[in-house]
Amino acid sequence: MTPGSHRDESPDRLYTLTGGRTRSAPDAPFDLVTLVVAESDPAPGMQSEHAAILRMCRSPAAVVEVAAELALPVGIVRILLADLLGTGRISARPPRTSGPADPSGSYSLPDPDILEQVLVGLRNL
Secondary structure, three states, X not given: OOOOOOOOOOHHHHXXXXXXXXXXXXXXXXXXXXXXXXXXXXXXXXXXXXXXHHHHOOOOEEHHHHHHHHOOOHHHHHHHHHHHHHOOOEEEEOOOOXXXXXXXXXXXXXXXXXXXHHHHHHHHO
8 A cells, every 4th residue: 555546445445444344433532633643663464554554643643634645535544543542553632722721731722613714715815
């Protein structure tokens, strides 16, 4: 598998990649902007997509970036990431924003209404 190459996204192939699963675990923390970081190197005999994710995520990468690089649907990538998270091979965290942290130390994401207004403005350019 070469990251970024055109992939066969036939239903049979996607079914095989996920072992027939259509959804990641309900407690999997993966949305499009979740940052993923590899906690280990690929192991011999590992599924090629899992190995590619580990190589790609040596530095933090968003879920959407991983999906784009692998040329796979985000839903499939979430299942693969859940596999790796379950075995401790990756860690995942929400992205940090430049705003101040609340007392718990976490950062809040921008207001969705503001993001929508920015999107509308960009489309009008």
